[in-house]
Amino acid sequence: MSRKIALVVNPTSGRGLGARVAPLVQSRLQSAGLTVDTYETTCAEDVGRIAAEVIASGADAVALIGGDGTIHLGVQVLAKSGMPFGVIPAGTGNDFARGLGVPLGDPGAAADLIVAGDTRQIDLAVAHGEFITTVVCGGFDSLVNKRANAMTWPKGNARYTVATLAELRTFKPLEYVVTIDDQVIETAAMLVAVGTGPTYGGGLQILHGADIADGLLDVTIIDPVSRLTLLQMFPKLAKGTHVGHPMVRTFRGRSVRIESPGITAYGDGEPLGPLPVDVTIEPGALTVLA
Numbered sequence: 001m002s003r004k005i006a007l008v009v010n011p012t013s014g015r016g017l018g019a020r021v022a023p024l025v026q027s028r029l030q031s032a033g034l035t036v037d038t039y040e041t042t043c044a045e046d047v048g049r050i051a052a053e054v055i056a057s058g059a060d061a062v063a064l065i066g067g068d069g070t071i072h073l074g075v076q077v078l079a080k081s082g083m084p085f086g087v088i089p090a091g092t093g094n095d096f097a098r099g100l101g102v103p104l105g106d107p108g109a110a111a112d113l114i115v116a117g118d119t120r121q122i123d124l125a126v127a128h129g130e131f132i133t134t135v136v137c138g139g140f141d142s143l144v145n146k147r148a149n150a151m152t153w154p155k156g157n158a159r160y161t162v163a164t165l166a167e168l169r170t171f172k173p174l175e176y177v178v179t180i181d182d183q184v185i186e187t188a189a190m191l192v193a194v195g196t197g198p199t200y201g202g203g204l205q206i207l208h209g210a211d212i213a214d215g216l217l218d219v220t221i222i223d224p225v226s227r228l229t230l231l232q233m234f235p236k237l238a239k240g241t242h243v244g245h246p247m248v249r250t251f252r253g254r255s256v257r258i259e260s261p262g263i264t265a266y267g268d269g270e271p272l273g274p275l276p277v278d279v280t281i282e283p284g285a286l287t288v289l290a
């Protein structure tokens with residue numbers, strides 16, 4: 001009997017990329033002999049509702065066409081369900097797909113991973129009662145995230161560059177208390193980021209070397225640096241070569257609390273709520289086709 005795949009499409013992801021790649025992905029899956037039921041979301045709430053329907057329908061797996069925001073919504077329902085979950089990246093950031101090693105910019109190749117059907121278990125972080133698939137941040141980066149989310153221009157990752165330059169003009173280091181398991185760190189810092197996946201902001205390796213299946217949270221603290229030094233760090237973040245910089249500290253742990261007054265925590269690029277935020281880990285919570 002052929003495997004039954006539910007293909008859930010956010011047509012608005014990546015400014016319409018989701019809608020554009022859906023027919024190609026559907027026909028690739030069908031020509032490989034899979035039975036495909038396609039669902040198109042009409043609003044954010046549809047993602048979780050359809051994911052729950054799919055789990056109840058007895059489908060063998062679910063594939064999501066979308067970006068990190070759509071995946072975040074779907075994972076709230078798919079986590080701990082045991083339902084194998086594949087991703088066709090179609091967003092602007094695609095950091096979850098990047099962390100999994102799913103090919104970007106090649107929906108056919110991403111669909112082939114779903115056809116292959118190999119599964120593995122990966123970890124999820126939990127913060128403010130939500131599953132997080134990539135990074136929780138609270139600091140300079142959450143201000144950049146907030147500004148970038150509100151921008152309609154420029155398109156794609158260039159938004160983060162423009163937002164970074166704008167925030168840099170006025171940003172001052174923040175006072176933090178960061179608790180990693182039993183270790184309490186009181187420090188001034190530019191940002192504190194924690195999570196399971198290595199990147200955010202469309203490929204910035206803030207948690208360079210993070211293993212999505214090691215049962216641990218990775219933490220990066222960037223200590224107070226000048227605006228120029230922070231700016232110079234961005235190309236290094238893209239390559240992961242910021243690690244080893246004397247003002248970059250990295251840690252691993254099972255629970256992390258970030259406290260700093262007046263800052264909002266972001267998770268998977270979406271606002272989670274004001275700090276403090278407690279981040280914990282759910283090892284192996286998601287079954288992925290990748």
Ligand SMILES: Nc1ncnc2c1ncn2[C@@H]1O[C@H](COP(=O)(O)OP(=O)(O)OP(=O)(O)O)[C@@H](O)[C@H]1O
Nearest residue numbers: 013014041042043044067068069070091092093094
């Ligand atoms: N029809 C829809 N179905 C699902 N979500 C929708 C829809 N219309 C708007 N949205 C909103 O779109 C948001 C963003 O979608 P998504 O993350 O897939 O794309 P993106 O923002 O282009 O990419 P990325 O998050 O990778 O930067 C979702 O979090 C949701 O709130």
